[in-house]
Every structure is written in structure tokens, then in C-alpha cells.
Amino acid sequence: MPAQPAFRRILLKLSGEALMGKMDFGIAPDVMGFLAQELKAVVGLGVQVALVVGGGNIFRGEGLARAGMDRVTGDHMGMLATVINALAIQDAVERVGLEARVQSAIRINEVCEDYIRRRAVRHLEKGRVVIFAAGTGNPFFTTDSAAALRAVEMNVDLILKATKVDGIYTADPKKDPTATRYAELTYDQALDQRLGVMDQTAMVLCRDHKMNLRVYDMDRPGALMSIVTGDLSIGTRVH
Numbered sequence: 120m121p122a123q124p125a126f127r128r129i130l131l132k133l134s135g136e137a138l139m140g141k142m143d144f145g146i147a148p149d150v151m152g153f154l155a156q157e158l159k160a161v162v163g164l165g166v167q168v169a170l171v172v173g174g175g176n177i178f179r180g181e182g183l184a185r186a187g188m189d190r191v192t193g194d195h196m197g198m199l200a201t202v203i204n205a206l207a208i209q210d211a212v213e214r215v216g217l218e219a220r221v222q223s224a225i226r227i228n229e230v231c232e233d234y235i236r237r238r239a240v241r242h243l244e245k246g247r248v249v250i251f252a253a254g255t256g257n258p259f260f261t262t263d264s265a266a267a268l269r270a271v272e273m274n275v276d277l278i279l280k281a282t283k284v285d286g287i288y289t290a291d292p293k294k295d296p297t298a299t300r301y302a303e304l305t306y307d308q309a310l311d312q313r314l315g316v317m318d319q320t321a322m323v324l325c326r327d328h329k330m331n332l333r334v335y336d337m338d339r340p341g342a343l344m345s346i347v348t349g350d351l352s353i354g355t356r357v358h
């Protein structure tokens with residue numbers, strides 16, 4: 120019997136850096152192909168999938184401001200970087216035979232749809248992968264906050280935050296061999312201990328709306344599928 124999904128609708132948050140693979144900048148084709156296959160498996164199960172993608176592989180407003188640029192202009196560039204990433208994901212997802220739509224929080228109609236909540240819900244109901252681009256559309260926010268916001272608006276059952284390690288650790292496991300992984304945490308614990316789950320704005324929004332979050336290692340083949348079919352042993356749950 121095919122596996123049954125434990126979640127009806129999920130939102131996956133990918134940082135821009137996650138798209139770089141082993142490169143220092145830009146978008147790695149092998150990462151895109153892998154991601155598309157992982158998504159295809161869960162969409163095939165009937166799970167509705169939305170994505171929010173970052174832009175850190177191209178530009179971050181903060182970094183540009185540190186180099187002397189006006190912060191708001193830098194943030195606009197960062198948001199446009201997320202649109203570039205979203206288009207690449209849309210292309211990769213379509214190449215494996217899924218339907219996808221990019222919706223941007225900044226109007227850029229020649230390349231993608233505007234963010235319209237009801238339309239996004241309709242796409243999801245039709246089995247299309249919806250990729251939310253341009254963050255919240257406002258400077259001084261992050262795509263983590265955009266992920267929390269869209270997750271609440273879309274009424275998703277779970278946010279998945281894809282990282283390079285398999286969950287949240289007591290310390291950086293790459294630097295400290297004694298670091299241990301949390302199986303679960305509350306948002307208040309994560310906020311109090313300043314654990315690098317998501318930025319504080321995003322976590323407060325998730326906490327206040329009782330959003331379920333799981334932090335996991337996106338590079339592990341089949342991890343996404345295991346999570347959506349109810350495997351609770353992967354990554355760290357935040358609630």
C-alpha cells in the first residue's frame with residue numbers, strides 16, 4: 120500500500136545558500152535537479168507544497184549596506200535575488216513534470232504572478248507547486264519572516280526549514296563534537312536561548328499562530344518524504 124501523507128499542506132523554506140551546493144555563488148544545477156525529484160515524490164503522494172526561497176546566494180541587503188550601499192536599495196536587490204532563485208526552482212520543478220507557479224510580493228508581471236492569496240490556494244489545491252518570491256515585499260525583513268507569514272496565510276500544517284545539518288543542536292556540530300541534537304523545542308526555548316532556527320520575528324509569528332515547524336537536512340535523500348509520511352525521528356521539531 121502506498122505511504123499515506125501525514126500532512127495535507129506544507130511550506131518548505133530554502134535559503135539561497137542551499138541552492139549553491141558546492142559553489143560559492145549562484146545556483147547549482149545538481150541541487151535543483153535533486154530538489155525537484157524530492158518535491159515530485161511528495162506531490163505525487165497528494166501533499167500540497169509551497170516554497171519560500173531566500174536570496175543569500177546572490178545578494179543580501181545587510182551585506183550590501185555594510186559595503187556602503189543604501190540599505191533599502193540593498194534589500195530591494197536581495198528581494199529581486201529571491202525572484203531569480205524562484206524562477207530557477209520553477210524551471211527545475213517543471214522539468215520533472217510538475218506544474219509550478221512563482222508568485223512575487225513585488226510586482227514584476229512580465230516574469231511571474233503577483234502574490235494573491237486566494238489564487239495561491241487555488242494553485243495548491245490543483246497540485247501545483249507555489250513558489251513565493253520577493254520575501255514579504257518589504258525591506259528590513261527576511262525570507263524566514265516571509266516563510267512564517269505565508270505559512271500562516273496559507274494555513275499550512277507544517278513549515279519545513281531546510282538546513283545543512285539534521286536539526287537544531289546545542290552547539291555548532293561542525294565545531295563542537297560534544298554538540299547534541301534537540302528532538303524537539305518550544306519556540307520560547309528557541310527564542311530565549313537564541314538558537315539559530317529562524318530569525319526572531321519569524322519565530323514569534325510562528326509561536327503566536329501555533330505553527331508546526333521541523334528543521335531538517337535537505338541534502339539527505341528521502342528525508343522530505345519521510346517527514347511528510349510521519350517519521351518523527353528526523354531533524355528537530357519546534358512548536
Ligand code: UDP
Pocket residue numbers: 133134135136172173174175176178179180181193194195196197198199200201253254255256257258259260261262263264265
Ligand atoms: N529581503 C527583504 N525583505 C524580505 C525578504 C528578504 O528585504 O521580506 C531581502 C534582504 O535584503 C535579504 C535578502 O532579501 O537579505 C535575501 O533574503 P534572505 O537573507 O532571507 O535569504 P536567505 O538567507 O534565506 O538566503
